[in-house]
Amino acid sequence: MSVTGLAATGAPMVSTPQVKTGPGEAGDLHRPVMLSQVIEYLRPRSGGVYIDATLGLGGHARAILEESSPDGKLLGIDRDRRSLDRAARGLAGYGERLELHHGNFAEVKDIARRRRFGSCDGVLADLGLSSFQLETAERGFSFQRSGPLDMRMDSASSLRADEVVNRFPEPKLAGLIYTYGEEPGSRRIARAIVRARPLHDTLSLAEVVSRAVRSRRRSKIHPATRTFQALRIFVNDELEALRQFVASAIESLKEGGRLAIISFHSLEDRIVKGSLGSMARGCICPPEVPACVCDRKKLVRLVCRKPVSPTEAEKTENPRSRSARLRVAERL
Numbered sequence: 001m002s003v004t005g006l007a008a009t010g011a012p013m014v015s016t017p018q019v020k021t022g023p024g025e026a027g028d029l030h031r032p033v034m035l036s037q038v039i040e041y042l043r044p045r046s047g048g049v050y051i052d053a054t055l056g057l058g059g060h061a062r063a064i065l066e067e068s069s070p071d072g073k074l075l076g077i078d079r080d081r082r083s084l085d086r087a088a089r090g091l092a093g094y095g096e097r098l099e100l101h102h103g104n105f106a107e108v109k110d111i112a113r114r115r116r117f118g119s120c121d122g123v124l125a126d127l128g129l130s131s132f133q134l135e136t137a138e139r140g141f142s143f144q145r146s147g148p149l150d151m152r153m154d155s156a157s158s159l160r161a162d163e164v165v166n167r168f169p170e171p172k173l174a175g176l177i178y179t180y181g182e183e184p185g186s187r188r189i190a191r192a193i194v195r196a197r198p199l200h201d202t203l204s205l206a207e208v209v210s211r212a213v214r215s216r217r218r219s220k221i222h223p224a225t226r227t228f229q230a231l232r233i234f235v236n237d238e239l240e241a242l243r244q245f246v247a248s249a250i251e252s253l254k255e256g257g258r259l260a261i262i263s264f265h266s267l268e269d270r271i272v273k274g275s276l277g278s279m280a281r282g283c284i285c286p287p288e289v290p291a292c293v294c295d296r297k298k299l300v301r302l303v304c305r306k307p308v309s310p311t312e313a314e315k316t317e318n319p320r321s322r323s324a325r326l327r328v329a330e331r332l
Contacts, residue, residue, distance in 0.1 A: 032059035033321045034262055037308050038124060041260050041328045044068040048121040051075045051112060051252065053105035053245065056130040058087040064124070065094050075117045076100045077108065079154045083132060104154075106244035112252045119254040125245060126262045127238075128324070141232060143206035143224040149199065151232045161231045162200055170194045180239070180267065181230030185213040189227055202228075229265065239267060246275040250299060253331035258303065260328045269307065269325050276300060276329045303328040 032038070038060055044050060044067035052061040055076035065074055076091075076098065078084045084102055091098055103111050105125060112118045134142045140150035140161060149162035164173070174190035177183050192212035199205050206224040213223045233239060249259050259276075263269040279299040283292045307325035315322045 031318075032056075032063070033126065033128060033318070033324050034308070034310055034314070034326050035060065035063055037310075037326055038260055038262070039063055039067055041303060041308075041326070042122040042124060042258055044072060044122065046070060046072055048072045049074075049117055049119070051077065051108060051117060051120055051123045051249075053077045053108050053123060053125045053249065054127065055087050055100070056083055056126065057132055058091045060124055060126060061087070061098070062091060064122075065091075065097060071097070073097050073099075073117075075112065075115055077103055077105055077111060079104045080133065081155065082136075083130060086132065104241060106241040106248065108245055109248035109252045118252060119257075120252050121254065121257045123249040123252060123257070123259045124262075125249070125260075127242070127268050128262065128264045129232075137202075140202055141228070143202055143222060143228050146201055146203045148201060149205060149231075151228075151235045153236045157236070159235050161235050164231060164234060165193060165205060166198050166200075176234050177227050177230045179230070180233040181226035181228075182266065183226035183230065188212045233267070239271060242268060242271050243275065246272060250279060250329070250331060255331055257331045258328055259300075259331075260326060262324055262326050264323050264325075269327075272327050273307075276302060276327060280329065298332055300329040300331055303330050 042050070042064065044064045046068055048068045050064050050068065050072065052058075052064065052074060055061055055078040058076065061074055061076050065072065068074070074097065076084075076087060078087070079102070081102055084100055088100055099115055099117075101111050101115060108123065109118070112120065129141060133139055135145070137145040137147035138150070140147045149160065149165055151161040152159070164176070168176075170190045173193060174186045177189055178186035183189065189209050189212045192208050193199065193205070196204075196208045199208065206222075206228070209224040209227045210222075246259070246261070253259060261272050263272055280302050282296055282298045283294055284296055285292050285294050304327060307327050310321045310324050
């Protein structure tokens with residue numbers, strides 16, 4: 001399902017774009033994370049063609065459209081229908097310069113080809129949850145608001161978090177909490193969850209997790225943060241989608257086009273770093289081979305050898321941006 005060719009309605013521009021936050025809780029509606037760095041590295045220009053593959057409510061997209069005025073175009077993709085619908089209303093004033101598509105960013109190449117955006121000057125992905133998603137209690141993303149254990153980005157998906165919490169065997173539950181949440185207390189948490197079943201709301205789960213680990217460590221983050229992260233990632237198959245996205249996005253770029261990805265935790269950043277690093281390497285023949293036989297060509301140039309972090313001012317203004325990391329690659 002898609003939203004195409006938004007008519008120019010003269011709707012007023014929203015002055016406070018949506019913040020994309022990391023795996024913590026929602027912040028104020030203020031500005032997109034690392035906005036100035038995104039614009040600096042994507043270099044939007046008039047006549048350029050761009051994709052925001054994780055549109056959210058459109059804060060980054062708005063800035064790209066403004067910088068590429070008067071005739072730059074942007075395709076916005078999001079798997080969250082409610083976020084996409086709100087973005088459509090907020091960005092309606094850009095008319096035919098903007099197209100929106102409901103879909104998974106893992107399929108960005110196919111989506112771009114179908115929408116005639118197959119040779120782009122820039123692709124962006126901001127992997128954080130939005131304040132809107134976190135503050136909508138019935139979505140089940142927040143451990144600070146009472147809501148059902150849902151956590152689906154796309155309501156059409158079949159797997160919900162409550163099925164994982166209430167049906168998975170204890171070893172499998174502990175494994176996914178450790179793997180996707182990097183939670184050292186995963187076994188204790190899984191044991192506590194199984195004993196407390198059935199669990200159907202976010203606050204009940206957060207309390208069970210907190211009791212399981214609170215007395216064993218001190219941390220600045222909420223005790224349930226990693227468990228909720230793990231469940232969300234698993235339910236939405238986020239890491240596999242990210243792997244597919246990186247390769248698909250590079251193929252969508254024209255020569256000199258750039259891919260920018262903002263990640264918020266180490267699992268995401270390792271995938272982005274590894275995928276782009278692999279594409280930036282040429283020959284992989286062993287040193288003892290006198291001449292290259294692999295015929296491997298470099299696909300990208302790493303624009304930033306190390307990830308770019310938010311400025312100190314942004315970290316102070318929006319503490320939830322502190323874990324954000326931006327990596328950028330250019331198609332060769």
